[in-house]
Amino acid sequence: MxxxxxxxxxxxxxxxxxxxxxxxxxxxxxxxxxxxxxxxxxxxxxxxxxxxxxxxxxxxxxxxxxxxxxxxxxxxxxxxxxxxxxxxxxxxxxxxxxxxxxxxxxxxxxxxxxxxxxxxxxxxxxxxxxxxxxxxxxxxxxxxxxxxxxxxxENHSTVTAQVKRSRNLTNIDHKQNLDFAILSNDITFQTPLQNVKVLLLQNGNFQTAIKNIVPQYTIGNQLIYKYDKETQFWGGNEFLYFENKDIRAANNNVGRVGANNDIYNAYLYTNAARGNQIYTNYEDVNGNFVVKNINASNNAIEADYAWVYFSLSAPAFQINKDIYITGMFNNYSLSPEYKMDYNTEKGVFEKAVMIKQGFTNFQYTAADKKGVIDFENAVDGNFYQTENEYTILVYYKEATDRYQRVIGKGNANSINIVN
Known part of the structure; x- marks a missing residue:
């Protein structure tokens, strides 16, 4: 050769x-x-x-x-x-x-x-x-x-977790902190500082995941994580929602319904940015959605699509931020399809998105021109009282293993938050 x-x-x-x-x-x-x-x-x-x-x-x-x-x-x-x-x-x-x-x-x-x-x-x-x-x-x-x-x-470890308020007075009203411990059921951890890794998720959103947190200390075969700053999430606010299970009628948070195009249109009430308001308990399903047509026997193929018209009054974000409509319905995507436009005559952000009918949680996400999300200055604010679902995943790889196993899963909810 x-x-x-x-x-x-x-x-x-x-x-x-x-x-x-x-x-x-x-x-x-x-x-x-x-x-x-x-x-x-x-x-x-x-x-x-x-x-x-x-x-x-x-x-x-x-x-x-x-x-x-x-x-x-x-x-x-x-x-x-x-x-x-x-x-x-x-x-x-x-x-x-x-x-x-x-x-x-x-x-x-x-x-x-x-x-x-x-x-x-x-x-x-x-x-x-x-x-x-x-x-x-x-x-x-x-x-x-x-x-x-x-x-x-796999179920080879037990994960216990608790959501606490931040110990930092600067963020005590705005952040939530995860304290957790990992106890192996049938594995003797080898050099856990190197071989054990965790993934922390808030409401199942991979974009806000926290990684590469090592155990703070160990007690026998138990790993303890009692950090403050390293395991903190912004509290956010409760998700907004709309319901159009009956696509021809105005239901929860739908102001009116039209059919000017080939499909139905659902015009939502204008939302006001909640960042400067006090926290209000607003029941949600942590970003999830349900496909539902009340007149159907098979929702998967009988639920229709509608143009959903979103409207947001958020004057503080008019100049330097882009605002997107996100949720599990679009995998929290920051694609142009979900970017809102500013209507100078009405003084509000607007966007029409085609969504399958049912019950849908959503939120307004602010990001800069490069797509970097501004969690601290969220459109709807950050509150320690917000109900969030947290997931802890435990990864482990011994010296002889070819891959990192996921050996345990734990959950915690901030509805039980403590000081």
Whole structure:
């Protein structure tokens, strides 16, 4: 082999290897892909599942052309880089197969094709390993249409947690702090400062996750985390919501309904920024949503889509911030599709978003021009009283392990916050 060919081969190998080790990020779906969600026991859920359990991935295609979509599952490490474990070791069966479970909408103004990908399925009989996974949906040309994270965990440790107010007087009214402990059920931790990692989530939002927190101290085989600053989250405010289960009538927080276009329009009441107001208990489902048509027997294909018109009065954010409408319904996306426009005549931010009917939680998210979210100066403020759901995931890798297992999961809710 000539020196030139050898050098070219080495460079190509290094390039492919580097690309394979790139950190996996979630790909925002195109406009025609809507209501992307993980479902378990009939409910939309945060994608954290016990190893061996069953769950589904679902989405709608507004083109309704019964397009062929394929799925690919990638096992990742703690930092969402693909592991070097052969696919046959973490999948019993195959991926890169066509999604065959789909059906077209019925009796809706907005037509769509609804796709379901259960796990396990006829191709992938089992996911064998715990850890981080990236699910990719591909088109016929094997181009990535969208991708979503999900996590599988094992029950080898007990996680106890409590939500406390900040010990820092500057943020005592605005932040919530997680105190937690990890007790192994059947594993003797080896060098836990290096081998044990945690992931802290607020309302299942991966964008605000806290990582790389080492145990503060250990008691036998128990790891204690009693930090203040390192495990703090901004409290935020309760999510807003609207309900259009009966798409032809004005329901909760829907001011009026129209049908000027080919589909229904739902005009919401104008929201005022709540950052400078006192905290008010506002029941929510922590960002989640429910697809529901009260006149349907199968909501997955009989629930219709509507143009939902959002309106926000937030004069303080007029100049230097962009405002987005976010929630689990769009995976907290900061894509242009959800960026609000400022109406100078009315003095409010406005945006129309196509959303599947039902019950939907949402919030207004302020970010700079580079997409960096300003959590401290949130549109609706930060309050320690806000009810938030927290999840603690425990990762562990011994010296002889090939990957980081997720060996435990804990939950805490700030409704029981203490000083």
């Amino acid at each position: 000539s020196k030139f060919l050898y050098t070219s081969f080495v460079l190509l190998f290094l390039l492919v290897s580097a690309k394979a080790q790139e950190t996996q990020t979630e790909i925002v779906p195109p406009y025609n892909i809507k209501t992307v969600t993980f479902v378990q026991n009939g409910n939309n859920v945060v994608p954290i599942f016990e190893l061996g359990s069953t769950f589904e991935f679902q989405f709608d295609d507004l083109f309704a052309s019964e397009a062929n979509y394929y799925f690919e599952v990638i096992h990742c490490d703690y930092n969402w880089r693909p592991t070097d474990i052969p696919k046959t070791d973490y999948i019993s069966g195959l991926d890169n197969q066509r999604i065959t479970d789909y059906s077209n909408s019925f009796n809706t103004l907005q037509i769509y094709s609804h796709y379901r990908l259960p796990f396990p399925n006829q191709f992938t009989t089992q996911l064998r390993l715990s850890g981080n996974y990236m699910l990719r949906i591909l088109n016929e040309d094997r181009e990535i249409v969208l991708s979503r994270k999900f996590i599988l965990f």
